[in-house]
Amino acid sequence: MxxxxxxxxxxxxxxxxxxxxxxxxxxxxxxxGSSACYTRLFSFGDSITDTGNFVSLFPNITILSPPYGETFFGRPSGRFSDGRLIIDFIAEALRLPFPKPYLTGRTADDFRHGANFAVAGATALNQSFFKEMGLDVRSILPYSLDVQLGWFKDVLRLLGSNKQEGRDIVSCSLFLLGIGGNDYNNPFFQNRSFTTEIKPLVPKVVGKIEKAIKVLIGHGAKTIVVPGNVPTGCRPRYLATFRSNNSADYDAHGCLRWLNDFAEHHNRALRRMLHRITAQDPTVRIIYGDYYSAIQEIIRNPLQHGCDKDGVLTACCGDGGPYNSGSLFSCNATAILCPDPSKRVTWDGIHFTEAANKFVARGVLNGPYASPPVLSKCRRxxxxxxxxxxxxxxxxxxxxxxxxTVSGSGVGGGAPCTRLFSYGDSYTDAGNLVILSPNVSVLTPPYGETFFGRPSGRFSDGRLIVDFIADALRLPFSPPSLVGKTAEDFRHGANFAVAASSALNLSFFKDLGLDPSSLSPYSLDVQVEWFKHVLQLLGPDTEQEREDVMSSSLFLLGEVGLVDYDFLITQNLPVETEIKPLVVPKVIQQIENAIKVLIGLGAKRIVVPGTFAMGCLPTYLSIFQSNSSAGDYDAAGCLKWLNEFSEYHNRELKRMLYRIIPHDDRTVTVIYGDYYGAMLEIVRNPLKHGFTKDGALNACCGDGGPYNFGSCNATSTNLCPDPSKHVSWDGIHLTEAAYRFVARGVLEGPYAEPSILSKCRC
Structure with a gap:
């Protein structure tokens, strides 16, 4: 009714x-109006935009050590920030992966969504120009704008087999061309004359940017974003270097007037040039990105934008002093670190925090810091x-x-989930294993290529289910527990999962007479103990503190158990007579014990996923192919007996969950995550969900064979052209596309009852 x-x-x-x-x-x-948004994103520039080229050239640089990358990636990512850059937020808004750093790619497939040519320290003018100026060019890299354009032409030749194909690619792409800051930084920090040497550089820098724009237009570019310089006089490194005893040198907000005047001088010259080009060819959209005004807005109104007033001109990470920026590369593992980077504008004295980058990006994407806004071309x-x-x-x-009001809770119901804690194995591990074993293959390409543009410690081409859950809750990705030490490291949660971890302790397998050396010793019991230590850090003083942490958190406990079964099945233990009656109850009991510990500590919302459809994973299809007959497979090509075993585990898990849910305490919610049902839906209806029929049961990355199952690493002989068309990434783990589908079903339904978002308000 x-x-x-x-x-x-x-x-x-x-x-x-x-x-x-x-x-x-x-x-x-x-x-x-455009019927769609840009299909590729190409970027040029310096450390404001570089997402990994510099660290490919200089792998021992400080930005590859903590605390860089802590906010979003949970580890250093090759970016000069605590998290994402402006270019990353633009990519996300366009629903594109983060652009791949040029120096980490080789093939057309690597650059199918674009490329990032920016290199930290790069200049608009060539290195030879500064050499003729008499500057010490050891700090000036030879990867100027001209060089980056040459790289772009190389990529374009890979992507387009002929000139017209290349023009078609370029016309549908968005270009971000932001450079020039280092052309001024180098002479500034080498004490060159401002009036006679630095200011006269402006026409030369702007002229070089103009030539680059014309090169791109010549190749067919239709939309180019050209950002201006940021307010140099508000950057902590400059404030520390050019400190003045004359109060008149500073504006009302504490920024150096003369340096900001110079930044505005550059920006005026840049805008005049852009207007001139636009007038010559109205079919081309040249968008000026007003980075200057965006940063100034935060500095002038910090509280309005979530920043601390005292932290506006002080670096988050540095070596002390009035601006916490005593030297150029002072942000490292021993630096003085602010408690919350999101309250600061500047990360390391030169570069911005993720929070500031997000504000600038939003203003360029939607206005008012770009005219027209970048997204105005994308028809809603x-x-x-x-x-x-x-x-x-x-x-x-x-x-x-x-x-x-008649219907049930919608998206974002329930109390806020301010932290996310997760446990499990390689389906959830976001970096713990690679800390313990830094030489594993998951730290080599092509792992991580889709979203991060480089290996991230995850067993996939991109994000995992736990990452999509974090995104939906508007939380950073949970840091791997082994990279954190303080309460501040875990203020948004922690990921305790370790690849190859079992529900049962290793002693259980030893008692069966088996050698469990291929398994991780960090079973579910161990991970729960790690959590107790973190909880003590987060609530060190009172039990009420710890209860508050527990009640405001979401817990993801799993997937757990598949490693136990995988180990025993591949050791040829009989499923019907030994694994089902002897092992499954013990696995379920371990999960039950963990849930009870969490509830006892005060947990209010726990997600407990079932296991995946094991009979549809390429690893098992390959292993048991020779022993199987046509009758062993279902209509989708999956092994019936293995899927029936997965269903058996999941039934027992659901029975246990129903039994232990405290029906007298309605404040506790235990959610069953139906990973099995979600995976089967894609495998049975691949075309409906954007996958190919061949991609339903064949791994994307492997060494060939009927299911393409084999080693996935930089030398893999058979890498699929588009991971988003495959369910399985490496034969065992799923692709980002498959994980996204599963996550959405658990977050919003129908693969969770109740759905996560009905119990967690974002």
Whole structure:
């Protein structure tokens, strides 16, 4: 009854909105609105944009040590920040992977979504120019804008077999061309004359940027974002270097006037040049990115934008002093570190925090710090409203609201989840194993290629289910527990999962007469003990503190158990007579014990996933191929007996969860995550979900054979062209695309009951 009655206002809403939506869509098409966003992102520049080229050239540099990367990646990522850069946020907004650093790619497939040519320390002008100026060029890298353009041409030749194909690629791409700061930094820090040597560089730098823009336009570029310089006089490194006893040298916010005046001088010259190019060719969109005004807005109104007033001009990571920026490379593992980078504008005295980068990126993507905003070219996918539609909104809300309250909790219901703690094996491990065993193959390409652009310690081409859950809760990726030491490291949660970890202790397998040396000694018991240590860090003084941490957190306990079964099945232990009756109950009991420990400590929301559809994983399909007949496979090509075993484990798990849920305490929610059902849905209906039929059961990365199962590393002989079309990445683990599907089903339904987001408010 309620279902049918609620459909009336929904129908009325469509009737009322459709005429206006149609008019708006027609207008969009008439004005040449794009039917889609950019398909690739190419970027040029310096350390403000570099996501990994510099560390490829200099692998021993300090930015490859903590605390760089701590906020988002949980480890150093090759970026000069605590987390993401402006270019990363632009990529995310365009629904593209982070652009691959050019020096880490070789093939067209590596650059199918674009490339990042930026190198930290790069200049617009060539190194030879500064040599002629008499500068010490040892700190000036030979990877100037000209060199980066040469790299781009090489990539374009890989992507396009002929000139027209290349132009088609370029015309559908977005270009970010931000450079020039280092052309001024080098003479500034070498004490050159501002009036006679530095200021006269501006026309030369702007001229070099103009030539680069024209080269890109010549290749077919239609949209180029060209950022201006940031307010140099507000950067801690400059404030420390050029400290003045004359108060008149500073503005009301403590920035050096003359340095900011110079940055504005560069930006005015840049804008004039951009206007001139645009006037010559109106078909090309040259977007000026006003980084200067965006940073100034945070500095002038820090509290409004979530920053500390005292931290606006002080680096988060440095070596002390008034601006915490005494030397150029002072941010390292022994530096003075602020408690919360999101409250600071500057990370290391020169570069910005992820929080500041996010603010700038948002302003360039949506306005007001770009005109037109970058996303204005991307036609919205939902029905757009003509102005007259606004008149109907009060009526529509009046009609709809009474019905909206009838349905259950929507997305973002329940109490906030301010932390995420996870346990498990390689399906959840985001970096613990590689800390323990730094020479494992997962730290070599092509692991991590899709999202991170480099190996990240995850057993996939990109993100894991736990990462998508963190994203949905608006939390950073949980740091691997082994990289953290302090409460500050774990303020948003922790990931205790370690690849090859079992539910049962190694002693169990030894008692069976087996050699468990291939398994991790960090079983579920050990991971729970690690958590207790972290909880003590987060609530050191009172039990109430610890209860508050527990009640505001989400716990992901699994997937756990597949390692136990995998080890025993590949040791030829009989499934029906030994594994089912003897091992499954013990695995379930270990999971039950862990849940009870967490509830006893105060946990209110725990997600417990079942195991995946083992019979559909390429590793088992390959191993048992020779011993299987046609009758052993289901219609989708999966091994029936293995999937039946997975279902058996999951049934026992669900029975246990139902039994231990404290029905007298409605504040505790234990959610079963149906990873099995989600995976089967993709395998059975691959085309419906964006996968290929061949990609349903064949690994993306392997050494060939019927299921392409084999070693996945830099020398793998058979890497698929597009991981997003495959369910399995390396034969055992899933692709980012498959993990995204599973995560969405657990977050929003139907593969969790109740769904996570009905219990966690973002």
């Amino acid at each position: 309620s279902s049918s009655s609620s459909s009336f206002p929904a129908f009325l809403l469509l009737v009322l909105l459709l005429p206006y939506g149609a008019v708006s869509a027609d207008r969009d098409q008439a004005s040449g 996918r939902h029905i757009s409203m003509a102005p007259s539609t606004v008149v109907l909104l009060p009526l529509l809300l009046f009609l709809i609201c009474p019905y909206a």
